[in-house]
Amino acid sequence: MKPRWRFYLIGFLVLMGFDTLSQLCFKLAALHAEPFAADPAWLLRVAGSPWVYGAIAGYLGAFVTYMSLLKHAPVGPAFAASHLNVVSVLILSAWLLHERLSLPELGGAVLIVLGILVLASAEQHDGRAPGDA
Known part of the structure; x- marks a missing residue:
């Protein structure tokens, strides 16, 4: 089976967008209430x-x-990539909500991204394309 990189890239960006929307909407709902x-x-x-309904x-x-995504992507990298929203929420909270970023938070974000890259690399070095059984 040929790799579906475009499908994965778009799918995980959409997933990250939805997850980020939820987290930011919950924060705004809390502030509103x-x-x-x-x-x-x-x-x-x-x-x-209205922020609660955005979160839902x-x-x-x-x-x-x-x-x-789980129909096609390997579970390990899919689960790891689903946590990219932690990084996007961190960045957007600092930018849109003027929250302060600390060095440990930035270090954690870097470790999350590195972990996802390591898992994706491990899948490729197994001789399997992501999505192959």
């Missing part, structure tokens, strides 16, 4: 926030995308 209080008024503020839509999109 402040101050936190475990009471019905707070739950109504959360339920009335993001999770649904991520689920469908991930299940579609």
Whole structure:
């Protein structure tokens, strides 16, 4: 079976986009519903926030995308690549929400990317193309 690099690249970018959308929407929903209080008024503020519905839509999109990718991609690299959203959320939170980035966070992001590259490289060196059984 021939490699489907374009399918993988587009699929994992879409997955990362949906996951990132979900995380950022949850953060914005929390900010919109402040101050936190475990009471019905707070739950109504959360339920009335459009950001909550963006997060739900993001999770649904991520689920469908991930299940579609798992039909074709090897599980190890697919699972690892699904965690790229940690890196994208970190970067977009700093840029859009003005959150501070620390050196350990940046180091962790680099390690995540390196881990995914190592797994992808290991699949290629096994003599199998990603997606081959």
